Structure formats: C-alpha cells, structure tokens
Amino acid sequence: MAQRKSAPSASSKSGATSKASPGKTGAAPKVSPGNAATAPKNPAAKAATAPKSPARSGAAAKAPVKPGTASRTSSRAGTTPNSAAKTTARPPVKKKPGKSIVNQKQTPWGLIVTTVLIVVFAAGIVTYAVVHHKSKKSAITSYTQPEVTAAKSITGLIHKVEPNHNHVDTTVTYDASPPIGGNHSQVWADCSGTVYPKAIANENAVHMLEHGAVWITYKPGLAAAQVDTLSKLVAGVDRMAMSPYPSLKTNISLQSWNYQLFVDDASDSRIQQFIGAVRYTPQATPEYGATCSQPLFKAHQSTFGHPTFTI
Numbered sequence: 001m002a003q004r005k006s007a008p009s010a011s012s013k014s015g016a017t018s019k020a021s022p023g024k025t026g027a028a029p030k031v032s033p034g035n036a037a038t039a040p041k042n043p044a045a046k047a048a049t050a051p052k053s054p055a056r057s058g059a060a061a062k063a064p065v066k067p068g069t070a071s072r073t074s075s076r077a078g079t080t081p082n083s084a085a086k087t088t089a090r091p092p093v094k095k096k097p098g099k100s101i102v103n104q105k106q107t108p109w110g111l112i113v114t115t116v117l118i119v120v121f122a123a124g125i126v127t128y129a130v131v132h133h134k135s136k137k138s139a140i141t142s143y144t145q146p147e148v149t150a151a152k153s154i155t156g157l158i159h160k161v162e163p164n165h166n167h168v169d170t171t172v173t174y175d176a177s178p179p180i181g182g183n184h185s186q187v188w189a190d191c192s193g194t195v196y197p198k199a200i201a202n203e204n205a206v207h208m209l210e211h212g213a214v215w216i217t218y219k220p221g222l223a224a225a226q227v228d229t230l231s232k233l234v235a236g237v238d239r240m241a242m243s244p245y246p247s248l249k250t251n252i253s254l255q256s257w258n259y260q261l262f263v264d265d266a267s268d269s270r271i272q273q274f275i276g277a278v279r280y281t282p283q284a285t286p287e288y289g290a291t292c293s294q295p296l297f298k299a300h301q302s303t304f305g306h307p308t309f310t311i
Contacts, residue, residue, distance in 0.1 A: 141163070141286075142285070142286040142287070142288070143161075143162065143163050143165050143181070143257070143258075143286045144161045144163050144258075145258075145283050145284070146283075147159040148259075148277055148278055148281065148283045148284050150273075150276070150277035150278075151259060151274070151277040151278055151284075153273075154261065154270055154273050154274060154277065155270065156261060156262065156263075156270065157259065157260070157261050157270075157274065158180075158259065158260040158261065159258060159259055160176065160180060160181075160258060160260070161181075161258055162180060162181025162182050162257065162258055164181070164182045164183050165181070165182070165183065165184070165210060165286060166183045166184075167183070167184065167185065167186040168183045168184065168185065168203070169185070169186075169309045171201075171202075171203065171305065171307060172184065172202065172203055172206075174202060174206075176260065177247070177248075177249075178202065178205070178215070178217050178245050178248070178253060178255050178260075179202050179205070179206050179255070180206075180209065180255050180256070180257060180258060180259060180260050181206060181209060181210075181257045181258055182206060183203075183206075184202075184203045184204070184206040184207040184210070185201070185203040185204050185207055185307045185308065185309050186207070186309065186310075187204055187207065187294070187297060187307075187308045187309060187310065187311055188204060188207035188208045188210070188211060188292075188294055188297070189204040189205050189207065189208045189241060189294065189297055189301070189302070190208070190241070190292065190293060190294040190295065190297045190298045191208040191211060191213035191215075191238075191239055191240065191241040191292035191294075192238050192239075192292045192293045192294075193234060193235055193236040193237040193238060193240050193241075194234075194240075194241050194242070194298060195231050195234050195235050195241075195242045195243075196241065196242065196243035196244075196301060197243075197244075198243070198244065198301075198303065198304075199220075199243055199244050199245055199246055199303065199304035200243050200301055200302050200303070200304065201302035201303065201304060201305065201306055201307035201308065202304075202307070203302075203307035204297065204302050204307050204308055205241070205243075205255075208241060208292060208294075209255060209256055209257045210257060210285075210286050210287050210290070211239070211285070211287055211290040211291065211292050212239050212256075212257075212279065212280035212281070212284070212285030212287070212288060212290075212292070213239045213240060213241055213256070213279070213280070213292055214239065214240055214241075214254060214255070214256050214274070214275050214278065214279045215241050215242070215243075215254070215255045215256070216230055216233070216234060216240070216241070216242040216243075216252065216253075216254050216271075217242070217243060217244065217245035217248060217252070217253050217254075217255070218230060218242075218244055218245065218248070218251060218252050218253075219244070219245070219248040219250070219251050219252070220244045220245075220246065220248075222244075222251055222252070225266075226251065226252070226265070226266040227266075229266035229267065230242060230252065230266050233271070233272075233275070238280075238292060239279050239280040239292055240275075240279070245304075246304060249262065250262040250263060250264050251263070251264045251265065251266075252264065252265070252266060252268075252271070254271060254274045254275070256274075256278040256279065256284055257284060257285065257286055258284065259274070259278050259284065261274045294311075296311040297311065
C-alpha cells in the first residue's frame with residue numbers, strides 16, 4: 001500500500017520564510033517577476049542619471065542608505081561607499097590677491113635723500129657759524145678790540161685795528177702817519193703829561209700808545225697861540241704827550257692805539273671828545289695798567305727817524 005506524502009508543516013514553512021526574510025539573514029530579497037519591470041536593471045544607470053552638480057552630488061553622498069542596498073550597488077557598480085564623496089568637486093581654493101605694482105607702497109627714496117641733504121647742509125651752516133664765531137671771539141685781543149662806543153659819535157674819527165705789537169730794534173715803516181699802532185721799540189716815550197719841543201721817533205711814541213696815552217702832534221710852524229692851547233691840555237696830565245710832527249697833513253692830529261683824528265684848530269671841540277673817549281680806557285689800551293713814566297727817556301729823548309732802543 002502506497003504511503004501518502006505528508007504536507008509540509010507550518011513550522012517548516014515558517015523556516016523557509018525566515019530564510020527568505022532579509023531582515024534576519026541580511027541577504028538581498030529576491031525580485032519577483034512582477035517587480036522586474038519596475039526595478040532598474042543596472043544600478044550604475046542610477047548613478048549615470050544622477051545630477052552632475054557638485055552640491056547635489058554631495059548631498060546624495062550624505063543621504064542614508066538602506067542596509068544591503070549600498071553593498072549591492074557598490075558591488076555591481078564596482079565602487080566603494082566613499083567613491084561618491086571622492087568624486088564630489090572640492091570648493092575652489094581662494095587665492096590671495098597678489099601685490100599689484102600700482103598699489104604696492106614704494107619707499108620715497110628721493111624725498112628721504114633730499115631731506116638728509118637739507119639737514120646735513122643746515123648742520124654744516126650752523127657748525128660753521130659757531131666755529132667762526134668762536135674763532136673770531138678768540139682772535140679778539142686787547143690790541144684788536146671793537147671800536148669804543150663813545151668814539152663812534154666823533155665826526156671824522158678813524159678806527160683802524162693794528163694787531164702787530166712786537167718789540168723791535170730797527171726802524172719801522174708804518175701804515176699811518178703819524179702811526180697809531182704796530183711793532184715798536186722796547187723803550188716807550190714818557191707819557192706822563194710831557195710836552196716835547198722837538199719831534200720824537202715813531203717807534204718810541206707807538207710804545208707809549210700801547211700804555212694808553214693820547215699823543216697830540218702838530219705841524220711845525222703852527223701859531224704859538226695854537227701850540228699854547230694844546231700844551232694846556234697835555235702838560236702834567238697822565239697818559240698825555242705832545243710833539244711837533246714833520247709833514248703832517250693838517251695842523252693838528254691826535255693818536256691813540258687804533259684811533260686817529262685830524263683837525264685844523266686847537267679850539268675844535270672834537271679834541272676834548274677824543275681824549276675823553278679813548279685815553280687810558282680798558283677798551284682802547286692794549287697794556288692797561290702799564291706805567292707811562294719814563295724819566296730816562298725824558299732826559300735823553302730820541303729824534304725823528306732815530307729811535308731809542310736801550311736806556
């Protein structure tokens with residue numbers, strides 16, 4: 001008697017069903033013939049139909065993938081799950097703006113050089129002025145002092161600096177007549193209010209000017225009254241002397257170191273002004289404090305052109 005085949009039990013059916021369930025086994029579900037028309041035949045076609053925009057492509061890469069679908073798609077398309085991210089276009093790199101020749105800040109060398117030259121030039125002028133002033137100031141001695149203020153108001157007065165003042169034992173050619181300074185004999189003419197009746201040597205007279213004397217000279221043959229008037233200004237007055245002078249261009253002249261005045265009349269008021277301005281003053285006396293007394297010279301006075309060098 002033939003045995004009947006038993007129908008499969010429900011448990012076996014459920015087992016078969018569990019094998020086909022993708023949730024439990026992880027296997028991809030089989031596509032039924034009815035669904036074959038709707039399913040895409042080639043997963044790569046989906047990728048081909050995807051938009052090429054980098055922004056949308058990047059968004060697709062970030063979309064969640066159902067389990068099993070990613071692995072099936074990547075196995076059929078021959079790509080990895082990260083291939084979509086790799087193919088996403090990177091945002092363009094921003095380039096730093098290059099330095100434009102027009103906009104580039106350049107160093108103003110021309111202005112700098114000009115400024116330096118101006119500063120150096122100005123410094124040179126200031127330095128020269130300071131040095132020149134100092135040298136000029138140091139060059140001023142008792143022999144080369146500026147003109148006395150009181151003498152500037154005297155009409156016709158001559159101020160001429162005579163820096164030379166060495167003692168010599170020969171005659172000297174002077175640049176003024178009568179002389180008002182320069183090299184001279186070591187023996188000075190007495191200037192303690194002496195009235196000489198004859199001309200004395202220039203070299204002895206200049207030495208007394210160095211001691212602060214005023215030397216009044218007059219033309220030989222001047223009227224006696226004129227000579228007497230001058231004598232009263234000199235006789236017995238310290239730092240004063242008087243003598244005739246050959247070839248004098250005016251009737252009377254007055255001399256002190258660096259100063260001279262020519263007049264024609266003994267009553268000229270400028271004579272008193274001259275004496276008051278320059279006689280034995282520190283500003284017009286090279287050897288201020290030196291004596292004017294020289295009694296041996298008074299006893300043995302020199303003559304014009306023949307100076308006394310020793311006593």
